[in-house]
Amino acid sequence: KNEVEQSPQNLTAQEGEFITINCSYSVGISALHWLQQHPGGGIVSLFMLSSGKKKHGRLIATINIQEKHSSLHITASHPRDSAVYICAVRGWVKIIFGKGTRLHILP
């Protein structure tokens, strides 16, 4: 079993829909990252969080340390949100990445 699991692996939705991407992990962590990777390969850090909730524009990230689970939400999704979203957990020794969720927003 992978130490970081993301779901779904692929998601296609219509523009305007509310999107939720989930991340579960099995190791102790000091922080969790949500990253966005566009088709060209560039990776952008969206959030780094260790508790509670953070919000940037239409993006919201939450984490439940007890349940070892985090969610990334996108409100009023737009085709430019189409990308791979990667969850990465920062343990005490190393950082572990999930395989990513490929999101495709249809106009």
Place this chain on the structure above:
Amino acid sequence: EAGVAQSPRYKIIEKRQSVAFWCNPISGHATLYWYQQILGQGPKLLIQFQNNGVVDDSQLPKDRFSAERLKGVDSTLKIQPAKLEDSAVYLCASSLGGLADSSYNEQFFGPGTRLTVL
């Protein structure tokens, strides 16, 4: 603020050849990471430097991969000799601090180098 720079952006080589990638992190960032991302998978950490010292290279295939950060700034990652399974995007990232300092460990990624081994 300039971002993380990597070169080359693309490289095609034949198996058994050697290749080197270069990374220039954001100025002042003490920590530098090299990742390998195979198509369809998440990035895998190859090596992490704190200044010019190695913090973690547990997943670096040391029989063929090597990396250095001699002056604690730029870094090079070398593969010698390359195998077909080394085809991947090699990402460099940097952060102000390291794992022990959670306030400063947000990572900034470079554009990556896409390696194709034929």
